[in-house]
Ligand SMILES: [Zn+2]
């Protein structure tokens with residue numbers, strides 16, 4: 001018996017017991033015949049047959065594809081994208097009936113009903129929008145729930161690198177999370193995870209939400225500073241990931257806000273996988289409890305000859321080098337020290353002492369305190 005007549009005979013056997021739509025019937029045999037349209041094959045196989053009931057497998061879901069296409073078009077209407085992917089959630093009962101027929105009639109190596117629905121939706125969406133389907137790394141992913149007729153959208157995050165300069169004291173680097181959701185994102189914070197925008201993090205996030213849309217931002221900072229610290233020179237580098245952006249491109253230029261300026265903003269592929277090595281030039285104003293002895297001041301120069309060892313509560317220890325020290329006495333109890341140091345040296349502890357050696361208080365043999373410290377520059381290696 002030839003392939004064709006065999007198929008016609010099995011198809012007749014199936015149709016005798018089960019009403020099937022063109023799509024489902026065609027799908028059972030199209031692979032064997034190397035045909036791309038399940039629907040037209042199904043139509044041919046059903047030429048002498050009149051359907052009386054809904055499709056046994058899909059309950060005529062395929063008649064309703066335009067409705068789901070419209071859901072996709074509506075939900076993505078405010079997004080700018082070139083590539084997309086589609087996932088579908090269908091009723092388990094449909095999958096069960098499909099599996100049942102496939103095993104009963106020994107139909108092997110065919111698409112599942114879910115795969116076929118997804119394929120059909122991709123055909124329709126691409127035809128309508130000229131967007132390109134990309135299953136591996138799409139810019140936008142639709143998850144169509146055919147059970148409750150809803151469509152969820154997710155977009156690929158984008159990462160931006162840049163630098164910021166902070167020219168006024170009292171601005172925190174990080175933003176406090178939304179009180180209601182603790183940063184996860186909720187209706188009250190517009191799904192941003194933060195509801196106020198007064199910090200460096202908040203100001204940068206707000207700018208990018210405006211330019212790219214998106215829900216939350218995630219920052220990787222190259223070092224940190226106190227609220228009272230200035231960040232000067234070329235500024236501190238940062239990387240920020242914007243989740244679920246609605247746009248992928250925007251003109252980025254230097255930005256000036258009150259006391260915060262942003263430079264070198266650019267969209268990059270990913271943020272660096274390993275922490276970057278960097279050095280900071282830091283100007284520290286130090287108050288000493290006893291009067292400053294010039295002999296002690298001279299000792300500061302020796303700080304470049306040994307690493308500073310920092311002991312953590314966890315028992316870990318790490319070392320940071322100081323490459324250069326300059327100092328200037330301001331008054332009997334105050335001097336200014338400008339150091340070039342490896343990034344990550346805890347400045348306040350280095351001055352006050354406390355599981356860090358050498359430190360300024362021990363060196364001067366009197367309690368010392370960092371009144372303020374500013375970053376004059378941050379140099380990434
Ligand atoms: Zn069907």
Ligand SMILES: [Zn+2]
Pocket residue numbers: 178179180181182183184185186187188189190191193194
């Ligand atoms: Zn919230």
